[in-house]
Amino acid sequence: MGHSQADKARSRERILNEAAMQIRDKGLDALSIGGLMQQVKLTHGGFYGHFASRSDLIAAALEQALTAGEASAHAARDPDKPVSINALVRSYLSRTHRDQPKSGCAIGALISDVGRADEQCRAVMEPHIESFIAKVAETFGDDDDSSAIVAVSAMVGALAISRVITDPKRSDAILRTVRERIIAMASDE
Template identity: 80%
Template sequence: MGHSQADKARNRERILNEAATEIRDKGLDAVSIGGLMQRVNLTHGGFYGHFASRSDLIAEALQQALAAGEAAARASRDPDKPVSMNSLARSYLSRTHRDSRKTGCAISALISDVGRADEQCRVVMEPHIEAFIAKVAHVLGDDARAIIAVSAMIGALAISRVVTDPKRSDAVLRTVRDGVVAMASDE
């Protein structure tokens, strides 16, 4: 007996959700098709009814992870307050964000993996980086400073997740946060 299109769509969504969570937590290379399909209670062979290849799955899961991170950022922001460099930096360069690799910004969680990945993954992430830069450029009024600020914030968040000393990790976040906020007042 066949599955309905609705069932197939729900199964595909379950696969993507699980893969997106896994890549945010463990990286692009962590996804094993067999393990993934087992976790969503589907057969390994059924995978190819949803995706042409592992590369296609990874690219789509990356897209989903990036969109989920952006949605979480929007949800945490007060829509009645204008976006400022101070509010943006305080939210992005916070302990909460540092400690939320599975739900935070997928760019910072996966930037190194995507830099080594196939072009398909780089093409998926690139517009999200450009959108982040554009958002910061809108706040700072300058594309060059926005590139510096975004690069510093992504790098600081990634570094703070590597540093094992909590005080030093906090110092990385605080120092870069103060630096990018100062960029907004240097006008």
């Protein structure tokens, strides 16, 4: 790879990292190409040397955000211990996760935006949701994934709702209640 190709690859990576952080923080619609390119200290016109369209950027940034969130969750766990449903739910439905949408699960941060987005974005998120369900099903020991579907839906929904509620005690109660119900559901399995 020549010097200019290496520079282009590094610039694309900077654009994607910044765009991924911005969409997790503010949502898909808030992403401005001009503002993004200014943030990474590149020209607005240079954008089209990296992406064919804003839609292509958003799909790539969404993939970056989803992958980064999964890597962060994986890095936070003890590799010598199997993932328990208790640990997974306590981490996902925590104040820390609620209060840090920029660095948390991109599914939880962007589910509503992606639900209204084009098919390209939905196709990017779909396998990550399926992977999350599969991981939860594995921790449940589910032969089918019905309990995992309920648990993932409840976790993502509770996280999103807790971010909307302005009363900290009520927001905490939502996280705690859903956390306790999923853990109880897992012990009944």
